[in-house]
C-alpha cells in the first residue's frame with residue numbers, strides 16, 4: 543500500500559530561468575465545449591496546476607472562462623497556474639505568429655502565457671483555414687517558411703515578456719537538435735506522445751542532457767488499442783501497491799523525470815489522476831524493462847494532421 547506523498551506537487555525547473563513547470567498536467571483536448579469548461583474547473587479544484595490547450599483544439603475560450611471563474615472564487619490565483627497553448631500549422635509565417643499569439647491570449651483572457659509551443663513542425667498554407675486541402679483532399683503545405691524561421695519569431699515573443707517559455711511539439715529528435723543548436727533562446731519544453739508503449743528514451747536522454755523538459759502527452763494511452771491501462775505489468779503493480787492503473791502510469795511518468803498530460807471529462811477520474819504517490823523502485827524497473835510492446839497512438843508526427851481531433855472540427 544502506498545502512502546500519500548508529495549509526488550503530485552513535483553515541479554521541474556525550466557532552462558530559461560523563469561520558474562518551473564508542475565509535472566502533473568491536465569490537457570483540454572475535449573471535443574465538447576461545455577465538457578471542456580467543466581473538466582478544466584474540476585481539474586483546478588482537484589489540484590492540477592498545469593493546463594494545456596491549443597488554438598487547434600478550439601477550447602481556449604472555455605479554458606479561459608473556467609480559469610476566470612476559478613480565479614474569481616479566490617482560492618487559486620493566476621500565478622499559481624502554469625498555462626500552455628500552441629501555435630497551429632497555418633500560422634507558421636513570421637508575420638502570422640504574433641496575431642495568432644495575441645488571439646490565443648484574448649480567448650484565454652490572460653495577459654501572459656507560461657509556455658507557447660509550436661504545435662507541429664509542419665507548416666500549412668498560410669491563411670485562416672486550419673485544415674487547408676486541395677481538390678483531391680490532400681493537405682496543402684507551405685514550403686516558404688522553415689521551423690527555424692517560426693522559432694526565431696517565438697524568441698521575439700519571449701523578448702517582449704508576454705510569453706515566459708517556448709517549446710516544440712510533435713517533433714523528432716533531429717528536429718529538436720536542429721532548433722536547439724541554432725536557437726538564441728533554447729526550447730524549454732519538448733511536448734510529444736510518450737508512455738510505456740512509447741518511452742522515447744533517445745529523445746528523453748537528449749532532453750535531460752540539455753536541460754529541456756520532456757512533456758509526455760497521452761500518458762494513459764488515450765483509451766486506444768492496445769489498452770495501456772489494461773497492460774498486465776501495469777495492472778499487477780496497481781494491485782500490489784493498491785493504486786489504480788492510471789495512478790501507476792502517471793507516477794511512472796513523473797518519477798522518470800517528465801512532465802505529463804492526462805485528460806478526463808469525469809470528475810471522479812480527474813481526482814483519481816491527481817492522487818498519485820511514489821512507486822517503489824522495483825515497479826519502475828518492471829515498467830521500464832518488462833514492457834516491450836511498442837505503439838504510437840497519434841499519427842500527427844507523420845503529416846501534421848492531428849490524429850485525436852475529429853475531421854471537420
Ligand SMILES: NC(=O)c1ccc[n+]([C@@H]2O[C@H](COP(=O)([O-])OP(=O)(O)OC[C@H]3O[C@@H](n4cnc5c(N)ncnc54)[C@H](OP(=O)(O)O)[C@@H]3O)[C@@H](O)[C@H]2O)c1
Pocket residue numbers: 568569570571572594595661711712733759760761762763764765771788789803804805806807808811812814815840842848850
Ligand atoms: N501536441 C499534440 O499533438 C497533442 C496530441 C494529443 C494530446 N495532446 C495533449 O495531451 C493531453 C492528454 O492526451 P490524451 O487525451 O491522449 O490523454 P490520456 O490521459 O492518455 O487519455 C485520455 C483518455 O483516458 C481516459 N481516462 C482518463 N483518466 C482515466 C482513468 N483514471 N481511468 C481510466 N480512463 C481514464 C479518458 O476518458 P474519460 O474522459 O471518459 O475519463 C480519455 O478517454 C490532451 O488533452 C492535449 O492537451 C497533445
